[in-house]
Amino acid sequence: MTKHYDVEAVRKLFPAAERLTYLDSGFQTPMSTPVRRALETFIDEAYETAGPKSVWIERMEATRAKLAAFLNAVPEEVAFTKNTSESMNIAANALPLAAGDNVLMVHGDHPNNAYAFLNLARKGVEVRFVPMTETVNAESFRPHIDARTRAISMSQVTFHAGHRFDVEGVGRLCAEAGLYYVLDIMQGVGVVPIDVRRVGATFIGSGTHKGLLVPQGLGLLYWDRTRTELEPAYLAAISLARPPADLIARPDDLEPAPTAARFEIGNFNLPATHALGAALDLIGSIGVENIAAHCFDLGDRLIEGLDACGVALVGPRARAHRAPHIYVAALPAEEWLDYFASRGVRLSPERDGVRISFGMFNTAADVDRFLDVVRERGVRPGRSPRAA
Template sequence: MLPVKVFATPVKQEINVSQHYDVAAVRRNFPATENVVYLDAGLQTPLSLQVKEGIERYLQEAFETAGPKRVWLNRVESTREKVAAFLGAAPHEIAFTKNTSESMNIAANALPLRAGDKVLMIEGDHPNNAYAFLNLQKKGVVIECIPMAEVVNADSFRPFIDERTRAISMSQVTFHAGHRFDVASVGSLCEQTSLYFVVDVMQGIGVVPIDAKAMKATFIGSGTHKGLLVPQGLGLLYWDSAKIELEPAYMAAASLANPPADFIARADNMALPPSASRFELGNFNIPAIHGLSAAIDLINGIGIEKIQSHCFDLGDYLIHHLDELRIGLVGPRERQHRAPHIYVVALPAGEWLEYFTECGIRVSPERDGIRVSLGMFTTTADIDRLIEAIRARNVPSTQARTALLSKLG
């Protein structure tokens, strides 16, 4: 084990963690937070009472009546409207998918790219964004990656754009270090240079406000099991409906403008609708959509800006205590460039992950350390427990260390 040096007389500094909403009340909606110090919202959030009730409503109706299908489909459209408002888009620009990976693959294959065309990405971005485009290399599409940096904006991409460049694809927030990139400036650059712009917002959605129109994105893809609080198996796709030339790589009856009432496929009935339903294949994940409707209501009831501010304040609190311990932060420190809720602590995951698990603290291993990811339910007490666990591992006295671990529960 590599020791973490703890200084006996750290620099004193007062950190004021503001209360933007009643966090204790919100926390009661997430019972798992009473059983574990949950600092892993960047992997998946615990199930909330509201989402559980939404899914149970579906299950009860399915159990008792075998399903009021028309009622369920109406709720799908109602949830589509909620998602659209949440992203600053129109309902007809929202499609439901299975996950982020499917959304990004739909986007990549809808772009009218030919052999020799170039797509720009960021080196080390999430693989489920990257592989969707790397797979196009077999068609002769060129994928070029710009360097990963603490700050990525329009100026980062500009030198790499040439006459062959057709698109840029990137994440809004990185999963491995909590960078928050300037996607708005990149979107403006794409608009100026007539490039398609594809954005993966999976790590930011539900915590970071998203305005699809201000982002000037062609496509925005995301899953829902992190900031949107829903179990795995549901994704979202925003499509700029002004880009009517973009068509799906696959089709089903549900993709058509006029699905055949007699369920007979005809070559003269292939017209696509002017909506994002052209990218759907039908048979929605209806229970998850019930859950998503409840989740958006919960988030809107608190306020996305307040959730973001709460997580920023907690991040400041965490960084302060890491500084006291002289432990590094892998990603950016400044609010302007960091995600409010994702922090990678420079502790070797192979040496610390199991220890944190033994202490009842849920975190994730990442490329260069331990990822601490916050949610609307996280408190300063959760951060304190993490810091106490780090201190406990470095207390030389076995008795003192045991006492601290006992305090951690």
């Protein structure tokens, strides 16, 4: 039991966390028992009855409603996609950008956010990168706005060092300057609280295989439905306000749906939406604020231990600027990753070291195990953390 919730009870729902020291939820969260059960229910129904599709769609819409409530949105503002990259591309291509316009982004942010906008160079749209610093807020962007700036796109949390940016302050700047605002919440959602009303973004995109606990293949897209001028770059019957009942295309009726369904195309990843419903129930039973507070405590313990080992932390140290759950230790990945794996510790290589990323199931013992493995290799204060 921690002071925030019964983490030992939660841990029992993640069997992989019992078999190894899993510190890689920033890459992919291990499957929980509730998610597995939801998937098994879908598989059993498909196997035994070839699928009650109307029931599956009802469950999907129930998940959409849960997801909307989780984001402080309404269901009509939430679309399902394949992943964050698709969400970012949908958003970039929906903005009414023309030759000579520019979009501001943070240098070194996730590449698939950047590529969605860099691809608009074929239309004459320019991407301008502002420096990534420990603190990124409205003032980071303000000096770079000119008469042809049309949008800002950024992440809530960086994947490579756990910066947590002032996304609400940037939202206020966009409202003040009349800019579109596209936000990637992939690395934060499920651990870092998000309120779309307070953020004020035009679009918010994410996948679900990290803090939202679902296997890869499902994403989400929030759309500010007051921005009715934003239309999809592609179209399917499901995207229309009035899909033809006889499934014969009508060239004279192409009005997009008044909801975020305008950005959906084709069939859905139904099993994943069922899994997401179960995951949201689990997250809701704990509370994102409690998950964040628990991960912050683990992060404090990790930073203290790294300092004692003489290993530098890459990225911000202060709680005000760091994500609760993502930390990079300055241990060269090419020298340390296999060593950690041989000791049963799962983590990811990153630009400047190895990334330790916590989930709701991690404990202080996981942090201590990581630090013990570091010390086993002979790292001590005053000595280089590089392998001999």
